[in-house]
Amino acid sequence: MTAQPLVPPFTRETAVAKVRRAEDAWNTRDPEKVALAYTPDSRWRNRAEWVTGREEIVGFLTRKWARELDYRLVKELWAHDGSRIAVRFAYEWHDDGGRWYRSYGNENWDFDGSGLMRVRHASINDVPIEESDRRLHWPLGRRPDHHPGLTGLGF
Template sequence: MTGPLVPPFTRETAIEKVRTAEDTWNTRDPETVSLAYTPDCHWRNRAEFVNGRDEIVAFLARKWSRELDYRLIKELWSFDGNRIAVRFAYECHDDSGNWYRSYGNENWEFDDQGIMRARYASINDLPITESERKYHWALGRRPDDHAGLSELGL
C-alpha cells in the first residue's frame, strides 16, 4: 500500500481502493464488508435502496445466501477527488446449480477518512453454463496472477 487510501485519490490510490473493495467483498462476510461504509451510508443496488450498516449487513447476508460460490472482479473506470467509478463482474450460482455472470458499474463517494458514504450500482445478469465460467480461483481473494476484467475480455 502506498499510504492512506483517502481522498483526493491519485490513480495509484484509486486502483488500490478498488482492489481493497474487491478483496473485502470476496470474503463474503457481511459484517466485514459493512465496515468499509459510513454508519449512515446510502446505497442504490439495482432497484433496492439500502441505508446504513445494519441494512448493508442484512442485504449482503440475503445476497450471499442466494448467490453461491460468489467470485468478484472490480476494475477502476475513473476517479476524481473523493469519487471513484468502477466496473465489475461476478460469477455465482443458485441452489439449483444455475450459473450467472453479473456485470455492472458502481459510483462511489467517500468521506475525508476514505470511508464510502454513497454507492450507486447498476447490474445486469447473464445466465451462463458452468463451462463458460472464467473465475476459477479458490473462494476468497483473487490471486494476483489471475487475469482482471480487461484481460478476460469482459
Template sequence: MTRPPLPPFTLETAEQKVRMAEDGWNSRSPEKVALAYSVDSAWRNRATFLQGREEIVTFLTDKWARELEYRLIKELWAFSDNRIAVRFAYEWHSAAGQWFRSYGNENWEFAPDGLMRRRIASINNLPIKEADRLLHWSEPARPMSHKGLTELDL
C-alpha cells in the same frame, strides 16, 4: 477511525481502493464489508435502496445466501477527488445450480475519513453454463496472477 487510502485520490490510491473493495466483497463477510462504509452510508443496488451499515449487513447476508460460490473482479473506470467509478463482473450459481455472470458499474463517493458514504450500483445478470465460467480461484481473494476484466475481455 479512518480507512486509507484517503481522498483526494491519485491513480495509484484509486486502484488500491478498488482492489481493497474487491478483496472485501470476495471474503463474503457482510460484517467485514460493511466496515468500509460510513455508518449512514446510502446505497442503491439495482432497485434496492439501503441506508446505514445494519441494512448493508442484512442485504449482503441475504445476497450471499442466494448467490453461491460468488467470485468478483472490479476494475477502476474513472476517479476524481473523492469519487471512484468501477466496472465489475462476478460469477455465482443459484441453489438450483444455474450459473450466472453479473455485470455492472458502481459509482462511489467517499467521506474525508476514507469510508464510502454513497454507493450506486447498476447490475445485469447473464445465465451461463458452468463450462463458460472465467473466474476460478479457491482463496477468498483473487490471486494477483489471475487475469482482470480487461484481460478476460469482459
C-alpha cells in the same frame, strides 16, 4: 504490516488500490467485515433496492450471499476524481438449483474524508451462463494476483 488508509483526494494509484481492497473485502463474503468500509449512514442504490446504514448493508449482503453461491468478483477502476471513484465489475455465482450466472455492472462511489464510502450506486445485469463458460476460477476468497482482471478476461 497495517495497510495504509486510502483517503481522498484519490490519485490513480490510490484509486486502483481502493478498488482492489473493495474487491478483496467483497470476495470474503463476510457482511460484517464489508460493512466496515462504509460510513454508519452510508446510502446505497443496488439495482432497484435502496439501503441505508451499516445494519441494512449487513442484512442486504447476508441475503445476497445466501442466494448467490460460490460468488467470485473482479472489479476494475473506470475513473476517479477527488472523493469519487467509478468502477466496472463482473462476478460469477450459482443459485441453489445449480444454475450459473455472470453479473456485470458499474458502481459510482463517493467517500468521506476518512476514506469510508458514504454513497454507492450500483447498476447490475445478470446473464445466465453454462458452468463450462465460467471464467473466474480460483479458490473462494481473494482473487490471486496472477488471475486476469476484467480487461485481461476480455470483459
